[in-house]
Amino acid sequence: MEIWFNPARELDTLLRATAAVTPGFTGPFNPEMRPAEPRYGDFQANGILACAKAAKANPRALATALVATLKASGKLDDALVAVDIAGPGFINFKLTPRFLDAWLARYADASAFQSGASAFYAGKKVIIDYPSANTAKQMHVGHLRPMVIGEAIARLLQFCGADLVRDNHIGDWGTNFGVLILAIKRSGYALDNAGEAALEDLERLYKEGSALTKSDPAALDAARAELIKLQTGDPENTALWQRIVAVSNAACQEMYDLLGVKPDVTLGESFYRDKVARIYAELTAAGLAEESEGALVVWHDGHPRFSRTSEPSQPFIVRKKDGGSNYASTDLATLLYRVEHFHADECIYVTDGRQQDHFQQLFLTAQKWFDATGRKLPALRHVWFGTILGEDGRAMKTKSGDSVRLKALLQKATDEAFAIVSTKNPDSPEAERWQIARTVGIGAVRYADLCQNRTLDYTFSLSKLLAFDGNTAPYLLYAVARIHSIFRKAGLAFGEGTQGASPLETDAEIALARKLLDFPVALEQACAELRPHFLCTCLFELAGAYSSFNNADKVLVDEPAVRARRLMLCARAATALSVGLRLLGIEPLERM
Numbered sequence: 001m002e003i004w005f006n007p008a009r010e011l012d013t014l015l016r017a018t019a020a021v022t023p024g025f026t027g028p029f030n031p032e033m034r035p036a037e038p039r040y041g042d043f044q045a046n047g048i049l050a051c052a053k054a055a056k057a058n059p060r061a062l063a064t065a066l067v068a069t070l071k072a073s074g075k076l077d078d079a080l081v082a083v084d085i086a087g088p089g090f091i092n093f094k095l096t097p098r099f100l101d102a103w104l105a106r107y108a109d110a111s112a113f114q115s116g117a118s119a120f121y122a123g124k125k126v127i128i129d130y131p132s133a134n135t136a137k138q139m140h141v142g143h144l145r146p147m148v149i150g151e152a153i154a155r156l157l158q159f160c161g162a163d164l165v166r167d168n169h170i171g172d173w174g175t176n177f178g179v180l181i182l183a184i185k186r187s188g189y190a191l192d193n194a195g196e197a198a199l200e201d202l203e204r205l206y207k208e209g210s211a212l213t214k215s216d217p218a219a220l221d222a223a224r225a226e227l228i229k230l231q232t233g234d235p236e237n238t239a240l241w242q243r244i245v246a247v248s249n250a251a252c253q254e255m256y257d258l259l260g261v262k263p264d265v266t267l268g269e270s271f272y273r274d275k276v277a278r279i280y281a282e283l284t285a286a287g288l289a290e291e292s293e294g295a296l297v298v299w300h301d302g303h304p305r306f307s308r309t310s311e312p313s314q315p316f317i318v319r320k321k322d323g324g325s326n327y328a329s330t331d332l333a334t335l336l337y338r339v340e341h342f343h344a345d346e347c348i349y350v351t352d353g354r355q356q357d358h359f360q361q362l363f364l365t366a367q368k369w370f371d372a373t374g375r376k377l378p379a380l381r382h383v384w385f386g387t388i389l390g391e392d393g394r395a396m397k398t399k400s401g402d403s404v405r406l407k408a409l410l411q412k413a414t415d416e417a418f419a420i421v422s423t424k425n426p427d428s429p430e431a432e433r434w435q436i437a438r439t440v441g442i443g444a445v446r447y448a449d450l451c452q453n454r455t456l457d458y459t460f461s462l463s464k465l466l467a468f469d470g471n472t473a474p475y476l477l478y479a480v481a482r483i484h485s486i487f488r489k490a491g492l493a494f495g496e497g498t499q500g501a502s503p504l505e506t507d508a509e510i511a512l513a514r515k516l517l518d519f520p521v522a523l524e525q526a527c528a529e530l531r532p533h534f535l536c537t538c539l540f541e542l543a544g545a546y547s548s549f550n551n552a553d554k555v556l557v558d559e560p561a562v563r564a565r566r567l568m569l570c571a572r573a574a575t576a577l578s579v580g581l582r583l584l585g586i587e588p589l590e591r592m
């Protein structure tokens with residue numbers, strides 16, 4: 001029998017296949033595999049009950065028949081996985097210590113993990129759209145989540161075999177450029193110096209311009225005229241726009257570097273400006289779009305909010321009254337490009353929760369449009385997230401009510417981490433303390449964002465996220481560093497000294513091994529639901545199991561086989577924690 005990376009998944013597949021050849025099973029069988037209560041085993045298949053009910057059969061008899069076929073098939077070695085039937089017809093699976101030993105031997109390093117996990121997303125072309133910020137704005141705390149969550153999901157999917165394209169769909173085209181260009185021209189501002197100061201100036205100019213266009217209709221007309229000039233390729237406005245985008249991209253790049261975000265392509269909204277006409281034509285020809293008050297709109301009849309009879313009615317406007325394209329038309333063109341150019345099997349969009357309606361309308365429209373044109377729609381997924389709250393429970397702001405700059409926030413986290421690291425290791429060189437502080441500070445901010453279900457809001461508290469106990473990055477990083485120090489103390493390189501390990505023996509060893517087997521389960525669940533917090537929870541529990549093991553069983557004992565076995569468990573725990581942290585975008589440290 002093969003030593004599966006994720007036994008829960010393989011047992012599920014095996015049970016489905018077995019049911020298909022077992023008398024008494026009609027139609028597809030869903031095993032409903034879940035973790036079992038520890039006294040029953042590792043996994044439990046509960047699906048027999050629903051299946052028996054549907055077939056009006058005795059569940060216990062059905063379970064018995066299924067297990068008999070399974071055993072006769074020879075596909076399950078009972079020295080590795082024990083099976084039994086409990087209660088009315090639950091099937092329990094228990095991984096034997098022999099399985100655990102074999103698993104630990106087989107999945108010994110990051111590349112073994114990766115090859116085990118590669119089946120989860122193998123062969124899928126995935127386009128992930130993040131962080132996709134709007135141009136001409138400084139990055140503030142609101143830009144943290146798309147970067148952190150987008151990057152974690154990208155790494156997860158890539159690790160699990162996806163053929164991934166990170167597409168940074170920046171908002172570099174739209175009405176605001178008319179206002180901004182007008183304000184730049186009126187103020188006589190020379191936009192030739194790049195850098196942060198320029199971006200600050202642009203933000204101020206935009207605010208001035210937008211106040212002006214609100215109070216003065218002539219200015220509004222002038223801004224529209226500037227926009228039309230830009231849209232029709234006027235050289236002066238085009239040059240100005242290019243400089244605005246360049247200034248803005250340079251500032252974003254600094255944040256990408258800090259947070260390890262590396263887009264493969266940056267195809268912003270402007271890239272699609274000549275690709276929207278085709279969308280209008282196709283949607284109209286398919287009878288999906290119609291004129292309404294001068295705009296081109298798509299209704300979704302029968303939908304509670306998007307149909308023409310909904311109150312208030314909320315059409316999907318794909319072309320504005322003034323004939324211009326918008327967010328919707330651009331996204332439709334973007335989707336088509338991702339299909340035709342990248343051959344996407346799946347498109348993932350990472351944005352905040354306020355865009356849920358937009359994406360629902362986009363996905364509904366795309367489905368009808370693709371059906372009408374005989375195209376195959378990729379899987380479309382909106383990965384949305386909640387808001388970061390200040391300690392007052394409201395969207396995080398500075399004391400003066402401005403948005404908190406991302407750079408300042410990350411700097412503050414790093415400074416505080418430096419203070420903590422300096423108290424813990426007053427004697428280590430300052431440069432080393434800063435290096436640790438950067439990992440700990442930024443890692444802590446990242447982890448705090450990822451460890452909760454992304455659709456929830458969360459409160460940003462530097463003291464909590466920097467704590468060395470609890471579900472935090474410092475806690476996990478420290479666990480890894482502590483394991484490395486065990487090897488150092490024994491005079492060994494990491495992972496050495498594990499030859500000749502005897503089979504697992506103590507309760508704490510077995511408990512730690514079982515926790516390690518949760519890693520693939522968490523990985524797969526995080527991928528399936530695109531929710532990295534499943535991985536965080538697993539890492540946190542794994543660090544807890546490691547710590548219990550470490551308290552119960554001394555590692556560096558004299559008995560060579562026991563010492564080797566415990567060193568092996570240490571190495572496996574550190575490997576799983578390190579792989580997990582890297583997937584979350586946090587580079588583990590060997591010393592802290």
Ligand code: ARG
Nearest residue numbers: 129132133134169171331351
């Ligand atoms: N630029 C948008 C914003 O800042 C996010 C774009 C997300 N991607 C997309 N294809 N709509 O809100």
